[in-house]
Amino acid sequence: MYPTYGSSQKAIHWVVFLLVIGLYGLTYAEDLFPRGDPNRDLVWWFHISFGLLLFALVILRVGLRFVYGAPELPSEMRPLERWLAKIAHLLLYALLVAIPVLGILLTWFRGDALSFFGLFTIPSPFLPDRPTAGFIKELHELCANLILALAGLHAIAALWHHFVRKDDVLKRMLPRSSR
Known part of the structure; x- marks a missing residue:
């Protein structure tokens, strides 16, 4: 096991972080324009395209986690802390998979095709279904709000480890730390 994450794992971690924040911002940008406005x-x-990019990166990140694993947690951590860290990471990964999947289903149940920056398009395999789309939209938004809260707790925990515990938990994911 390595003392730090690999450079590809770190890069994907921070790009996923930026994508989550950016996608959340795009949902508010959409509301700046009235329905029917081409800018909306x-x-x-853009939200769909970046969401598909997020999904691809999360799948890649999960694959890299299976191949390379994760650095060991500090031995000073209590069993409860280790368990909470593992549960938090599992929930983050679950939400990072669920949110794009729900977004894809939402798009399709609205009757829209998925387009990835215009490079390819996947038509909806479903007939438009407003009630189902509305339900999926609620789940998508709930999961998006949950990931912001959980990511915030994740960041607070990393900063607590760095500044209070003074261990290497945060350094394992910082770009300039090395194996």
């Missing part, structure tokens, strides 16, 4: 459609198109 453009914001939605």
Whole structure:
């Protein structure tokens, strides 16, 4: 086991972080334009495209985690702390998979095709279904709010480890720390 994450794992971690924040911001940008405005459609198109990118990176990140694992937690951590860290990471990964999957289903149940920056398009395999789309939208938004809260706790825990515990938990994911 390595003392720090690999450079590809770190890069994906921080890009995923930026994508989550950016996608959340795009949902508010969409509301700046009235329905039917082409700019609103453009914001939605960007949201879908970046959401698909997020999904691909999360799948890659999970694959890298299986291949390379994660650095050991500090031996000073109590069993409860270790368990909470593992549960928090599992929930983060689950939400990072669930949110794009729900977004894909939402798009399709609205009757729209998925477009990835115009490079390819996947038509909806479903007929439009407003009630189902509405339900999926609620789940998508709930999961998006949950990931912000959980990511905030994750960041607070990392900073607590760094500044209070003075261990290497945060350094394991910082770009300049090395194996």
